[in-house]
Amino acid sequence: MRFIFLLFSLFFVLNTTAQTDADVLKTIYTTSLTNGQSYQWLDHLSNQIGGRLSGSLNAERAVEYTKEELEKLGLDKVWLQPVMVPKWVRGAPEFAFIETAPGVTKTVNICALGGSIATPFGGLKAQVVEVKSFEELEALGKENIEGKIVFFNRPMQADLINTFEAYGGCSNQRYAGALEASKYGAVGVLVRSLNLRHDNFPHTGSMTYGDLSLSERIPSAAISTNHANELSSMLALNKDLKFYFSQTCQQLKDVQSYNVIGEITGSQFPNEYIIVGGHLDSWDLGDGAHDDGAGVVQSMEVLRLLKESGIKPKRSIRVVLFMNEENGLRGAKKYAEVAKQKGENHIFSLESDSGGFTPRGFSFDCSDANFNQVLTWQELFKPYLIHYFEKGYSGADVGPLKSDTNVLAGLRPDSQRYFDYHHAANDTFDAVNKRELELGAATMASLVYLFDMYGLAK
Structure with missing residues (x-):
């Protein structure tokens, strides 16, 4: 009987505690x-x-x-x-366009990535090479990249329910894209915005140059998902098109x-x-x-x-x-x-x-x-x-x-x-x-x- 009483008392205490927590x-x-x-x-x-x-x-x-x-x-x-x-400052609003022929341009939405350097005074214009991974970058090699803007266009994986997993699956192109592209002589980097929605908002975020000297660093910007899709489609038709962008950011x-x-x-x-x-x-x-x-x-x-x-x-x-x-x-x-x-x-x-x-x-x-x-x-x-x-x-x-x-x-x-x-x-x-x-x-x-x-x- 004493054992049953102790069990009942323990149950009562635990139940009271749980109820008290629920009330709180x-x-x-x-x-x-x-x-x-x-x-x-x-x-x-x-x-x-x-x-x-x-x-x-x-x-x-x-x-x-x-x-x-x-x-x-x-x-x-x-x-x-x-x-x-x-203390990194963005400076004047960024400006960019796609040029399919001399004087034929389409304005697109970009933003500088946090920590990026500025483009040269007057902006930067060059041909574009599109890749979806660092492995593709390596396979192309310096002969196909030098003097060009590298366009990282790997989208977030839409079938992943955990969107943070999808984000993690492609964030390295934003963070280290400029560092990797500079190894092959690229003059600039564009990164598809890390966004599952198709819209006109470019998404910034941090990036790194590792231990690159200032003279080895190249400007890096994000491009909106809509304009990333458009640039990719235009490149499929015309690989000789050029991309222009201007940004005035600086690290203080x-x-x-x-x-x-x-x-x-x-x-x-x-x-x-x-x-x-x-x-x-x-x-x-x-x-x-x-x-x-x-x-x-x-x-x-x-x-x-x-x-x-x-x-x-x-x-x-x-x-x-x-x-x-x-x-x-x-x-x-x-x-x-x-x-x-x-x-x-x-x-x-x-x-x-x-x-x-x-x-x-x-x-x-x-x-x-x-x-x-x-x-x-x-x-x-x-x-x-x-x-x-x-x-x-x-x-x-x-x-x-x-x-x-x-x-x-x-x-x-x-x-x-x-x-x-x-x-x-x-x-x-x-x-x-x-x-x-x-x-x-x-x-x-x-x-x-x-x-x-x-x-x-x-």
């Missing part, structure tokens, strides 16, 4: 959806500040604004963490910027840290609403939701708004460096950098034991249609915090529309749905609450 999550979601702040913050960040390229005036305005807003929340600590960041000296950090100090385990964050910088073509204004305001909202819901964390909860994810990851590296110097124990780090779309779940970088603990919480999220709990990639900014014992995670929203906006001029506030954004913030706050309540798996 219900409060978090209700607060976010009926009294949320994330959308208003994003409105200001996008429409009053705009694109926040590292080292720019807008990036510094974003630092000031988010610090002030975090201070209004009544957190225990809010501070700026200095970090030196690269590094400048000082900041990570923005706010903290609720833990009541029981103040030296165990849980962080939630996104990157405050963005590219300059749009206003960075999805990438990563959404992640920034959702991360800020996590701490506000915890306070509004009456939750007093056991562990110290930090929001970290990282600077320079897009073209250097300097903010993430600096935060991890300082954390290591101080011996801080970061048990859980959550990142939002996949847009402000409907949340589907999380991917976790952790041990099997910690992942099994996470799976016991999955039922709590099913009423909100959050079913995706998988081991996998977490995020670029939390990556440097990885250890053998901690858990890194990334919010996983529906990804089907993300690359329609990624790094392009249409990544603007009007592309973000208020309810979807608020659902994401509540989902993040709920997972943070559970890790704070239960810690790591024993």
Whole structure:
């Protein structure tokens, strides 16, 4: 009888705990959806500040604004963490056309890739050679490439449901295209925009020259998917056509910027840290609403939701708004460096950098034991249609915090529309749905609450 009583007591305790967690999550979601702040913050960040390229005036305005807003929340600590960041400027708007015969031209949409050098004064005009891989480039050799513009035209794989996998499958042509093409004497590079949709928006993004000297570097630009298709069709009919483009971008000296950090100090385990964050910088073509204004305001909202819901964390909860994810990851590296110097124990780090779309779940970088603990919480999220709990990639900014014992995670929203906006001029506030954004913030706050309540798996 005593054994049965103990089993009944254990069942009652577990059931009560689960019900309590369900109630807390219900409060978090209700607060976010009926009294949320994330959308208003994003409105200001996008429409009053705009694109926040590292080292720019807008990036510094974003630092000031988010610090002030975090201070209004009544957190225990809010501070700026200095970090030196690269300063690349786009210059005058780019211009390009296809020339099929002398004086017969068609204007097309391009944008310089982040980190590219400018074209020569007056622009660059040359014949074009189209390839879909570095292997094709090598097979053509210097005799077929020297003095020409290389056009990398490998599209994202449309039949992959995970669009980030499709992105990863062709991002090397953008990042290292100029580096590879320069080996064969190319004078410039065009890259098909990394976008599954056919439209007229060129998508920028980071690129590298490796250790090439300045004299060996060649200008690199992205071309919209519609115009990439058109250029490819025209080349099939006329391999002697020429392409002209002009861009005035330049790399300046590094400048000082900041990570923005706010903290609720833990009541029981103040030296165990849980962080939630996104990157405050963005590219300059749009206003960075999805990438990563959404992640920034959702991360800020996590701490506000915890306070509004009456939750007093056991562990110290930090929001970290990282600077320079897009073209250097300097903010993430600096935060991890300082954390290591101080011996801080970061048990859980959550990142939002996949847009402000409907949340589907999380991917976790952790041990099997910690992942099994996470799976016991999955039922709590099913009423909100959050079913995706998988081991996998977490995020670029939390990556440097990885250890053998901690858990890194990334919010996983529906990804089907993300690359329609990624790094392009249409990544603007009007592309973000208020309810979807608020659902994401509540989902993040709920997972943070559970890790704070239960810690790591024993």
